[in-house]
Amino acid sequence: MVAFNILVAVALLYVAFLFTVAFLAERRAQRGYGGWLRSPVVYTLSLSIYCTAWTFYGAVGYAARSGLEYVTIYLGPTLVLVGWWWILRRLVRIGRTQRITSIADLISSRFGKSTSLGVIVTVMAVISTTPYIALQLQSVTLSFAVFAQAGGRSWGGEELNGAALTVAMGLAVFTVLFGTRKVDANERHHGIVMAIAVEAVVKLVALLAVGIFVVWGIAGGPGPMLAQIDASPIALWQQNGGRWASIIFLSAAAFICLPRMFQVLVVENVDERHLNIAGWAFSGYLLLISLFVIPIAVVGLDLLPAGQNPDMFVLTVPLSQGREGLAMLSFLGGFSSATSMVIVSTIALATMVSNHIVVPIWLNAKAAGGANRSGDVRYVILLSRRLSIAGVLLLGYFYYRFSGGGTALAAIGLVSFSGAVQVLPALIGGIFWRGATRVGAALGLITGFVVWGWTLFLPSFGADAVMTQSVVDFGPFGIEWLRPYALFGIEGMDSLVHGIMWSMLLNIMMFFMGSVLTFPTPLERLQGAQIVNIFDHSAGSRTWRGSAAGAEDLMIMSQRIIGSAQAQTFFQREAKAQGKIGYLPDVTPEFIEGLERELAGSVGAATAHAMVGQLIEGSGISVDDLIAVADEAAQILEYSSQLEAKSAEQDRTARALRDANEKLTALSVQKDAFLSQISHELRTPMTSIRSFSEILRDGDTAQTEHERYAGIIHDETLRLTRLLDDLLDLSVLANGQVTLQDQHGNLHDILDRAASVAGGEGAGLRILRDPSDEVLYLRTDMDRLAQVFINLISNARKYCDAKEPKLRIKVGQINGKYVVDFIDNGTGIPASSQQVIFEKFSRIADQSKAGGAGLGLAICREIMERLGGQISYLPGQGGAAFRVILPTAAILANR
Amino acid sequence: MTKRLPSLVFLERQAYKRRRMRDLARAVPIIGAVLLSIPLLWTRAAPGGEGATTSQALVYVFAVWVFLIGLAAVISRVVKSDAPDQKPADPP
Numbered sequence: 006m007v008a009f010n011i012l013v014a015v016a017l018l019y020v021a022f023l024f025t026v027a028f029l030a031e032r033r034a035q036r037g038y039g040g041w042l043r044s045p046v047v048y049t050l051s052l053s054i055y056c057t058a059w060t061f062y063g064a065v066g067y068a069a070r071s072g073l074e075y076v077t078i079y080l081g082p083t084l085v086l087v088g089w090w091w092i093l094r095r096l097v098r099i100g101r102t103q104r105i106t107s108i109a110d111l112i113s114s115r116f117g118k119s120t121s122l123g124v125i126v127t128v129m130a131v132i133s134t135t136p137y138i139a140l141q142l143q144s145v146t147l148s149f150a151v152f153a154q155a156g157g158r159s160w161g162g163e164e165l166n167g168a169a170l171t172v173a174m175g176l177a178v179f180t181v182l183f184g185t186r187k188v189d190a191n192e193r194h195h196g197i198v199m200a201i202a203v204e205a206v207v208k209l210v211a212l213l214a215v216g217i218f219v220v221w222g223i224a225g226g227p228g229p230m231l232a233q234i235d236a237s238p239i240a241l242w243q244q245n246g247g248r249w250a251s252i253i254f255l256s257a258a259a260f261i262c263l264p265r266m267f268q269v270l271v272v273e274n275v276d277e278r279h280l281n282i283a284g285w286a287f288s289g290y291l292l293l294i295s296l297f298v299i300p301i302a303v304v305g306l307d308l309l310p311a312g313q314n315p316d317m318f319v320l321t322v323p324l325s326q327g328r329e330g331l332a333m334l335s336f337l338g339g340f341s342s343a344t345s346m347v348i349v350s351t352i353a354l355a356t357m358v359s360n361h362i363v364v365p366i367w368l369n370a371k372a373a374g375g376a377n378r379s380g381d382v383r384y385v386i387l388l389s390r391r392l393s394i395a396g397v398l399l400l401g402y403f404y405y406r407f408s409g410g411g412t413a414l415a416a417i418g419l420v421s422f423s424g425a426v427q428v429l430p431a432l433i434g435g436i437f438w439r440g441a442t443r444v445g446a447a448l449g450l451i452t453g454f455v456v457w458g459w460t461l462f463l464p465s466f467g468a469d470a471v472m473t474q475s476v477v478d479f480g481p482f483g484i485e486w487l488r489p490y491a492l493f494g495i496e497g498m499d500s501l502v503h504g505i506m507w508s509m510l511l512n513i514m515m516f517f518m519g520s521v522l523t524f525p526t527p528l529e530r531l532q533g534a535q536i537v538n539i540f541d542h543s544a545g546s547r548t549w550r551g552s553a554a555g556a557e558d559l560m561i562m563s564q565r566i567i568g569s570a571q572a573q574t575f576f577q578r579e580a581k582a583q584g585k586i587g588y589l590p591d592v593t594p595e596f597i598e599g600l601e602r603e604l605a606g607s608v609g610a611a612t613a614h615a616m617v618g619q620l621i622e623g624s625g626i627s628v629d630d631l632i633a634v635a636d637e638a639a640q641i642l643e644y645s646s647q648l649e650a651k652s653a654e655q656d657r658t659a660r661a662l663r664d665a666n667e668k669l670t671a672l673s674v675q676k677d678a679f680l681s682q683i684s685h686e687l688r689t690p691m692t693s694i695r696s697f698s699e700i701l702r703d704g705d706t707a708q709t710e711h712e713r714y715a716g717i718i719h720d721e722t723l724r725l726t727r728l729l730d731d732l733l734d735l736s737v738l739a740n741g742q743v744t745l746q747d748q749h750g751n752l753h754d755i756l757d758r759a760a761s762v763a764g765g766e767g768a769g770l771r772i773l774r775d776p777s778d779e780v781l782y783l784r785t786d787m788d789r790l791a792q793v794f795i796n797l798i799s800n801a802r803k804y805c806d807a808k809e810p811k812l813r814i815k816v817g818q819i820n821g822k823y824v825v826d827f828i829d830n831g832t833g834i835p836a837s838s839q840q841v842i843f844e845k846f847s848r849i850a851d852q853s854k855a856g857g858a859g860l861g862l863a864i865c866r867e868i869m870e871r872l873g874g875q876i877s878y879l880p881g882q883g884g885a886a887f888r889v890i891l892p893t894a895a896i897l898a899n900r
Numbered sequence: 901m902t903k904r905l906p907s908l909v910f911l912e913r914q915a916y917k918r919r920r921m922r923d924l925a926r927a928v929p930i931i932g933a934v935l936l937s938i939p940l941l942w943t944r945a946a947p948g949g950e951g952a953t954t955s956q957a958l959v960y961v962f963a964v965w966v967f968l969i970g971l972a973a974v975i976s977r978v979v980k981s982d983a984p985d986q987k988p989a990d991p992p
Contacts, residue, residue, distance in 0.1 A: 072954050076961055080936055083965065087972040088929030090922060090979070234955040242952040246940040253936065281979065285972035292965050299958055 031196030043275045045282040053205035057346035058144035061339045063414030066316035068302035072239040079291040081256030089284040100271035104606040108267040109357045114610035115435040116443035117529035123361030133424025138401025140417045141343035142169045173398045184352040185390045204341035211338025216297020237303040247502045258426035268353040355393035360609030363389035420465045427453035430516045444523040449516025460504035556589040560881040584657035690721035731860045738867035748787040753779040759794030771811045778816040785895035793865045797827045805831035828886040935964045
């Protein structure tokens with residue numbers, strides 16, 4: 006017999022193995038080579054979290070109790086999958102264009118980014134998932150108990166509860182570690198998905214192995230097996246038609262509506278074309294996994310003494326034949342099924358709870374003080390997700406304790422399914438019917454949920470646990486037509502069919518009537534049109550007017566939510582699309598729309614809308630705008646797409662021209678100023694040289710004075726030479742006549758050199774660096790590169806006006822390019838001047854204290870261009886900040 | 901933007917075929933639902949009496965299942981080739 010301790014050790018080893026898989030996959034994805042991580046095979050396998058412990062253990066138990074009916078649980082999803090062209094394709098497209106993070110997000114987003122709908126769906130999802138998680142805990146616990154019993158020790162209630170609690174805590178730790186490492190823009194978890202895919206293989210192999218052993222090892226082949234089925238207690242075909250159809254419908258609906266299925270189907274989808282393959286491949290997976298269920302059940306009923314829990318046949322049949330290895334494999338399969346479901350479910354629910362409940366509350370609480378500018382939203386999101394994961398598992402554990410842990414697995418699962426599918430009318434109505442409104446959706450959801458709670462959920466705890474037997478028999482307060490198994494006095498129905506029928510019927514009715522009788526808000530109509538007509542135009546809706554919000558403010562906010570590198574990339578891309586250089590695009594409605602969608606990927610549509618709304622200050626959409634947009638849309642339809650492209654092109658050109666014009670005007674003003682400046686700069690030394698040389702020529706000076714005058718003349722000549730050198734340097738660089746040296750060196754050494762040439766640490770300016778980041782071998786013109794660094798450091802020294810001036814030098818990698826950022830803590834450069842600082846002759850505010858002629862940055866830019874790199878101003882860093890992008894060709898070896 | 905021009909009444913052969921394939925793709929779940937409800941019409945057996953057995957239903961259901969998967973797999977190859985409709989929804 007397998008020692009119980011060995012079993013625990015194997016389970017722990019297996020978990021460690023999953024940790025490694027998840028970790029490696031995550032790391033690969035982070036480094037950007039996720040090639041096979043994004044393959045259709047992984048996507049297909051990840052869908053297998055549909056097959057939980059309910060499938061692995063419960064299906065056999067189900068078959069032993071009700072014959073072939075178990076197969077309906079897999080036929081429903083098969084119909085949805087082979088019909089992917091109808092619903093799944095639409096859902097995935099919507100998910101990708103609207104950057105949906107969860108099913109609650111989709112519903113909230115469709116109905117005008119409504120916060121309250123998000124809350125309703127989230128609460129419903131948490132409650133309806135609770136029994137399902139309890140099911141997983143129960144099955145893992147039971148499987149441990151089977152082995153304990155085989156080892157000669159029978160577990161009592163206390164040990165079972167202890168094991169369930171331990172399993173719940175272990176799962177919480179694993180999920181928190183891998184599910185909440187970052188607030189990913191698209192909520193994709195490569196590590197988890199990979200681990201799930203591996204578990205999918207394990208559970209399929211385990212179940213097939215047991216099945217093959219039963220059919221060929223015990224029954225003696227398919228023929229005798231069929232004969233044995235005909236001789237078994239479940240031989241007769243007595244299927245109840247109502248249940249058959251209802252459960253096929255239920256499982257089909259649940260396949261779309263379950264939060265965890267939505268997570269893997271839609272949110273984790275990386276490529277729409279994967280659906281094409283998953284459509285038939287995952288149907289095949291379902292077929293294989295249900296293939297041997299009946300044989301195992303029949304053989305179990307035949308071999309094992311009556312009274313054995315049929316839910317555990319997958320374990321007890323091999324054990325009774327002395328096949329411990331097989332039983333162990335089977336145990337791992339069941340363990341995989343349970344853990345993968347719990348992990349993905351809790352992640353999906355935690356995302357929903359944090360995005361739709363915690364963050365809105367947090368935002369409201371801080372709304373008075375301009376919330377989005379202070380405090381770290383990312384931290385709040387991550388913390389709330391971690392707590393939610395633990396909370397959801399705890400609820401599952403409580404359900405397990407309450408329901409007593411003795412119910413058939415399939416019965417619990419069906420209760421959970423029928424709760425989850427209450428979202429279906431709002432979901433399907435929302436994506437196919439433009440007339441669906443928020444009020445209708447809310448009414449339908451709440452009605453369906455209440456009916457489900459009354460007819461299925463509360464009675465599921467068992468007689469007298471939550472609902473007393475007298476309520477079941479005679480209705481609450483003796484009101485007969487409210488009896489949970491016979492609503493409106495209709496008796497004699499199967500309780501499951503009864504519950505599904507009434508909850509769906511009333512749900513759909515309220516949804517429909519509510520939608521027909523209410524009028525949607527403009528935002529709802531816009532979102533509705535977008536989502537329903539997703540294949541006609543995937544362009545964004547326009548819900549913002551151009552406004553006073555500064556691009557810089559928006560950038561500061563986005564950096565807080567999605568991280569600075571990602572925000573900067575996004576802003577830069579948008580600016581480029583508008584034909585502008587730098588990080589600050591014009592705040593156009595299109596830009597704000599795009600930004601909102603980008604943020605929605607992290608915090609959900611409703612929250613993103615609210616946050617952007619706070620900055621834009623209520624210039625959101627009005628009915629007039631909607632009419633204007635509709636007019637505009639009608640006009641656009643009349644133009645050919647070519648004209649559209651052309652007008653966009655013209656728009657870009659016009660914008661570029663406008664920019665150029667502004668730049669030219671500013672420059673011509675500056676040039677005039679510079680000419681007088683340079684004549685002044687030239688004249689001052691000239692005047693003193695002339696006067697002092699005249700004095701010397703006249704000759705009647707003492708020796709000491711003689712030396713002093715000669716010294717002054719020498720100094721002034723030097724100043725003149727420096728000025729002329731700069732001018733010469735610039736013209737040589739600009740004309741491309743410069744010869745670059747081919748040198749090798751270390752970035753760290755160049756920075757050292759630059760810092761010491763530019764005056765070192767002394768003289769008030771503190772330079773903060775991180776030497777470990779700076780080890781980077783380069784092959785380029787080192788002297789020229791150092792010249793750029795020296796210039797930037799001495800600029801900071803000259804212009805930083807903070808009390809304790811500090812300069813931070815940060816080396817990092819953004820989009821595969823190495824960058825060096827120079828960030829000081831002064832007031833920075835006003836937006837109006839950012840355009841011109843790199844031009845020749847430009848000098849801000851005409852502060853002559855600097856003593857240069859405004860050529861330094863122009864020279865830097867010319868040098869970086871010659872070297873193949875770039876230098877630019879980086880706004881929104883709390884001071885003047887310059888970013889030097891090192892030439893890619895120059896990077897020799899990485900650390 | 902896939903706006904159909906009003907003047908185009910007949911499609912060329914290829915495009916026409918592709919559209920019919922999509923129709924077939926849409927029909928698969930309906931075909932499946934019909935085939936899977938057929939066992940409900942079978943005579944239910946009273947204990948000891950004549951009627952269908954679970955093993956017959958088992959074989960029938962799995963045969964339908966294999967057929968559906970095969971059909972979906974074949975269609976997915978044909979439908980996949982009309983990639984232009986599946987423009988990438990997300991800018992990289």
